[in-house]
Amino acid sequence: MTAPTASTPAGDTAVLATNAPYPTGASLHPDDTPVQLLGPTGERSSHPFYGPIAAELDDDRLRAMYRDMVITRTFDQEATRLQRQGELGLWAPSLGQEAAQVGSAHAYTADDMVFPSYREHGVAQVRGLPLTDLLPVMRGVSHGGWDPFAHNLAVQTFVISAHTLHAVGYAMGIQRDGRVGTGTDADRAVAVYHGDGSTSQGDFNESLVFAASNNAPVVFICQNNSWAISVPTATQSRVPIARRGPGVGIPAVRVDGNDVIATYAVTAEAMRRARAGEGPTLIEAVTYRMGAHTTSDDPTRYRTSEEEESWRQKDPIERLRLHLVATGAADEDFFQGVEADAAEVARAGREFCLALTPGPVAEIFDHVYSLPHQQVEADRAAMIEFESGFADTETTDQEAR
Numbered sequence: 001m002t003a004p005t006a007s008t009p010a011g012d013t014a015v016l017a018t019n020a021p022y023p024t025g026a027s028l029h030p031d032d033t034p035v036q037l038l039g040p041t042g043e044r045s046s047h048p049f050y051g052p053i054a055a056e057l058d059d060d061r062l063r064a065m066y067r068d069m070v071i072t073r074t075f076d077q078e079a080t081r082l083q084r085q086g087e088l089g090l091w092a093p094s095l096g097q098e099a100a101q102v103g104s105a106h107a108y109t110a111d112d113m114v115f116p117s118y119r120e121h122g123v124a125q126v127r128g129l130p131l132t133d134l135l136p137v138m139r140g141v142s143h144g145g146w147d148p149f150a151h152n153l154a155v156q157t158f159v160i161s162a163h164t165l166h167a168v169g170y171a172m173g174i175q176r177d178g179r180v181g182t183g184t185d186a187d188r189a190v191a192v193y194h195g196d197g198s199t200s201q202g203d204f205n206e207s208l209v210f211a212a213s214n215n216a217p218v219v220f221i222c223q224n225n226s227w228a229i230s231v232p233t234a235t236q237s238r239v240p241i242a243r244r245g246p247g248v249g250i251p252a253v254r255v256d257g258n259d260v261i262a263t264y265a266v267t268a269e270a271m272r273r274a275r276a277g278e279g280p281t282l283i284e285a286v287t288y289r290m291g292a293h294t295t296s297d298d299p300t301r302y303r304t305s306e307e308e309e310s311w312r313q314k315d316p317i318e319r320l321r322l323h324l325v326a327t328g329a330a331d332e333d334f335f336q337g338v339e340a341d342a343a344e345v346a347r348a349g350r351e352f353c354l355a356l357t358p359g360p361v362a363e364i365f366d367h368v369y370s371l372p373h374q375q376v377e378a379d380r381a382a383m384i385e386f387e388s389g390f391a392d393t394e395t396t397d398q399e400a401r
């Protein structure tokens, strides 16, 4: 048994002193040590099992991962500014979680189906979704979403953990369609992202049991970002979250979620297992939410600046940058080019956002049911009539903003 210490890179002890660590009887087993292949100063380390998988990543791929992480962060910061300037209603920053998202998403094939929650901007970037597609719902001009099959990326889910059930159901579907375990390129799998807090939801636990019982081709990717709004991970779970998997018969692995290479390797193996019909895996990517929970949150009320600073030292982007420099895989021209591309994505995102205008209010009735419904139509008519009472009012929604 290895007792958790302040330096454990697991994040589960990186909470305020008022939050008790795991009880002694449940202290970290050596297997709970997160897999790490890239240290905070960019040095590579070996691993008997995951090392060879990570060796699949050539310099081109590492540069692509770096680019995806920088674009994600730059866009995320621009969206946060847009909210502060009153142009978005809300934004959930992904700051600090870029490696957990980009590393895992690089392990998917185009045919794999991915279910995000609401913070996976890095996953959207890797799947090829235009990041601007994330903006309309946050500006309040759309009910959210995009065509889930355009990039095999489901729409965002804000109801904590509801989509873990959708993901398991989808995985059971492709299993029944014979798209799993054929040993051909037709094999596919499902990945679903959720937070540490979401593991306290009944939906998550039901999802685990269903996935295990059905040997469903699904990979649960828990981004343990240390906090569920103001609730620390140690309060959500008295044992490392990864241990929930073996409890229901699902193999689990903890990975350093700020290490893009290790996150790729553990996800690649879990997806391979799922596609091959070997069943589900639970991945706990130990990372840190460096920003606020959403733009409605003030993290200074529940965590210390020392804690935030300790995680800044483990910045996932800087760590890959140091590695690329040390190995000569990237030079100053490359880094400047990435900065310029990211700045352009952010500029175009802002322009796109400012041009978004709301549709008619009665649109909210469009997607209640797939077929017309008498009650919904009556409500729509009543709303239209109510709205018409303001026809001579000059101020539009947009101007009032």
Ligand SMILES: Cc1ncc(C[n+]2csc(CCOP(=O)(O)OP(=O)(O)O)c2C)c(N)n1
Binding pocket: 119, 158, 159, 160, 194, 195, 196, 197, 198, 199, 225, 227, 228, 229, 289, 293
């Ligand atoms: C079913 C449900 N309950 C409560 C909420 C309110 N809520 C929104 S985010 C959140 C915390 C989620 O924390 P975690 O799962 O760790 O994900 P993170 O936001 O840290 O990525 C809560 C409780 C919700 N959206 N859905």
